[in-house]
Amino acid sequence: MAENANKLTDRIHYILPYLPGVLTIVIAxxxxxxxxxxxxxxxxxxxxxxxxxxxxILVRVREISDQKACLDAQLIQSQKLAAIGELSSGIAHxxxxxxxxxGQEVQWIRHIVDKAAIGSEHHAELDExxxxxxxxxxxxxxxxxxxxxxxxxxxxxxxxxxxxxLIEDMVRLVERExxxxxxxxxxxxxxxxxxxxxxxxxLRQVILNxxxxxxxxxxxxxxxxxxxxxxxxxxxxxxxTDTGCGITSENIRKVFNPFFTTKPPGKGTGLGLxxxxxxxxxxxxxxxxxxxxxxxxxxxxxLPMNYAEGENLI
Amino acid sequence: MxxxxxxxxxxxxxxxxxILIRLQRRNVDAVGVSxxxxxxxxxxxxxxxxxILDVRMPGIDGFETLREIKKRRPFMEVIMLTGHxxxxxxxxxxxxxxxxxVLKPVKIDDLLDRVRKAFERKAIHEKKSGx
Ligand SMILES: Nc1ncnc2c1ncn2[C@@H]1O[C@H](COP(=O)(O)OP(=O)(O)OP(=O)(O)O)[C@@H](O)[C@H]1O
Ligand SMILES: [Mg+2]
Numbered sequence: 001m002a003e004n005a006n007k008l009t010d011r012i013h014y015i016l017p018y019l020p021g022v023l024t025i026v027i028a029x030x031x032x033x034x035x036x037x038x039x040x041x042x043x044x045x046x047x048x049x050x051x052x053x054x055x056x057i058l059v060r061v062r063e064i065s066d067q068k069a070c071l072d073a074q075l076i077q078s079q080k081l082a083a084i085g086e087l088s089s090g091i092a093h094x095x096x097x098x099x100x101x102x103g104q105e106v107q108w109i110r111h112i113v114d115k116a117a118i119g120s121e122h123h124a125e126l127d128e129x130x131x132x133x134x135x136x137x138x139x140x141x142x143x144x145x146x147x148x149x150x151x152x153x154x155x156x157x158x159x160x161x162x163x164x165x166l167i168e169d170m171v172r173l174v175e176r177e178x179x180x181x182x183x184x185x186x187x188x189x190x191x192x193x194x195x196x197x198x199x200x201x202x203l204r205q206v207i208l209n210x211x212x213x214x215x216x217x218x219x220x221x222x223x224x225x226x227x228x229x230x231x232x233x234x235x236x237x238x239x240x241t242d243t244g245c246g247i248t249s250e251n252i253r254k255v256f257n258p259f260f261t262t263k264p265p266g267k268g269t270g271l272g273l274x275x276x277x278x279x280x281x282x283x284x285x286x287x288x289x290x291x292x293x294x295x296x297x298x299x300x301x302x303l304p305m306n307y308a309e310g311e312n313l314i
Numbered sequence: 315m316x317x318x319x320x321x322x323x324x325x326x327x328x329x330x331x332x333i334l335i336r337l338q339r340r341n342v343d344a345v346g347v348s349x350x351x352x353x354x355x356x357x358x359x360x361x362x363x364x365x366i367l368d369v370r371m372p373g374i375d376g377f378e379t380l381r382e383i384k385k386r387r388p389f390m391e392v393i394m395l396t397g398h399x400x401x402x403x404x405x406x407x408x409x410x411x412x413x414x415x416v417l418k419p420v421k422i423d424d425l426l427d428r429v430r431k432a433f434e435r436k437a438i439h440e441k442k443s444g445x
Contacts, residue, residue: 149409157438159431172417173404200431204415205408212401 017058021051077256078281081274084258092147099141106134139266146271156199156282163196163236164189164228167207171226174211181220188227196236196305202279206287209272210240210299216263217244217297234306235285241298247291255289318363318433320344323353323379324395325371329418333366336422342429350374354382362390364413364432366425369396369403377403377410384411389439391432395420 024047032040110130117123168187175185214224222243229237247255254260256277261270280287284304291297320342324330330346337344345360347353351374353365365383369376380392394407397418404415413432416425 146409154411155442157435157442159434159438169414169416170404173399173415174401176399177401200435201408201411201413205405208401208405208408212405215401 014058017054018051021047021049021054023047024050074286078277081256081258081277085274085278088147088258092144095140096144096148099137099144103134103137103141106130106137110134143269146269149275154202156202158197158199160195161198161200161203163193163198163203163238164191166200166203167226167228167238170204170207170211173208174215174224178215178224181215181218182222183215183218183220184223186223186225188225190228190230193228193230193236194305196303198283198303202283206276206279206301207238207240209276213272213299214240214242214244214297217242217246219244222296231302234304236303236305238301238303239298241296243296246293246296247289248293252289252291256287316340316342316430318343318429319361320429321353321356321362321365322346323348323350323365323371323376324368325349326368333422333425337426340422340426342426350376350379350382353379354386357383357387357390362387363436364429365390365392366395366429367392369394369407370398377406380407380410380412389436389443389445391436393425393428393432395425 024043026047028040028044028047031043110127113123113126113130117126167189171185171187178185211224211226218224224243225239225241227237227239227241229239231237251260251262256273257270258274259270260273261268263270277287280301280303285302287299287301289297289299320337322330322333322337322344324333324346325348327348330348334344334346345356345362347356350367350371353367354374356362357365367376367379371379374382376394376396380394383390383392391413392411393414393416394412395416395418396403399415399417407415413435414428416428
């Protein structure tokens with residue numbers, strides 16, 4: 001019921017601005033008969049002009065509200081990521097110390113076991129068990145370190161950068177692994193790009209993570225295409241496309257969320273892309289993904305080209 | 315003379331020697347040591363701007379040395395140099411605060427280019443922190 005009423009008011013809102021113009025056109029005919037063709041035509045033209053202007057204004061208003069909705073969504077996304085980041089780093093911080101203590105105790109137990117239980121029938125079992133505890137503690141520590149790193153406020157340091165060269169360095173590194181899996185890497189660098197002012201190690205980290213994901217998505221036999229291009233006067237895009245498994249429409253909204261992973265347990269932390277997202281935003285750009293499930297995915301980074309050396313981005 | 319000091323850390327003595335000579339020939343003030351432990355002692359005693367670290371070393375490896383250097387000299391920049399590079403270790407290096415991750419073999423002029431960039435970053439960092 002309420003929905004119907006809403007639709008009705010929507011429709012009225014839509015029609016209302018056109019009303020004066022349409023009325024003027026309608027009135028044009030009687031005016032023609034009453035006051036001759038000149039005034040009649042004048043009224044008609046006036047009406048049409050009025051209608052057209054209204055239409056243009058309406059279209060523009062709709063465009064602007066669409067843009068606003070998009071910006072709102074982006075803002076919510078970054079706020080959400082920031083909140084999750086803060087929460088998880090808080091937890092990581094709290095868990096880190098107990099974890100370190102467990103690690104030390106494990107070493108101590110091992111020392112005692114070696115001394116006291118050597119030769120006893122349970123020695124091997126004890127040894128195995130202590131080793132396993134040590135391994136799992138180490139794994140936990142790796143996760144907490146990643147988390148702390150994710151939330152660390154490392155301000156970007158901005159300096160001039162040959163983007164193509166920076167990317168090529170990372171591609172070479174990845175190529176050592178892709179070569180064995182029959183994955184070809186196609187370079188499509190925009191020649192003669194001006195220097196980009198950015199944070200080198202942060203950008204390296206992003207490119208490496210994306211190339212790593214692409215390699216994992218393909219598994220073997222496929223192609224990764226790396227492309228750079230200029231977007232107008234003051235932006236640059238880096239595209240990393242793979243012919244891997246792609247991302248389902250259900251998952252595509254979640255890939256930048258911390259801890260979202262489709263890797264088997266223990267294989268991935270799901271922090272790679274959320275780290276990329278937070279870095280690229282720190283660098284004043286944005287990152288998005290397009291994918292056709294089963295065919296592959298493209299990650300698109302857009303970076304501003306108008307920052308100067310040493311300038312603070314935030 | 316270039317206006318920065320470089321510390322090179324590599325357990326392969328031949329490599330260390332070659333790279334030292336080549337850098338010095340290009341007027342770079344460079345010092346070499348052959349272990350992570352010696353590197354840490356060295357930066358406690360003397361001033362350096364950039365370190366070039368081999369990733370795989372017996373004892374304290376490149377990553378641990380990186381961590382210790384960053385703890386003691388947060389403005390110093392570090393370039394990781396490795397003959398056995400992997401994506402995983404590259405990501406780790408960057409995450410731990412390395413400036414660059416370079417595969418061996420590397421041309422000396424290319425390496426010097428990277429050292430200059432690393433030094434530029436250090437200067438920007440210090441200026442930003444008001445030092
Ligand atoms: N190129 C890609 N093709 C298909 N799916 C992808 C691609 N990149 C990322 N994804 C999806 O997004 C998820 C999250 O990626 P992210 O890099 O954040 O974590 P991860 O790779 O799973 O784990 P980690 O990076 O810690 O090893 C992946 O598990 C995968 O489902
Ligand atoms: Mg990943």
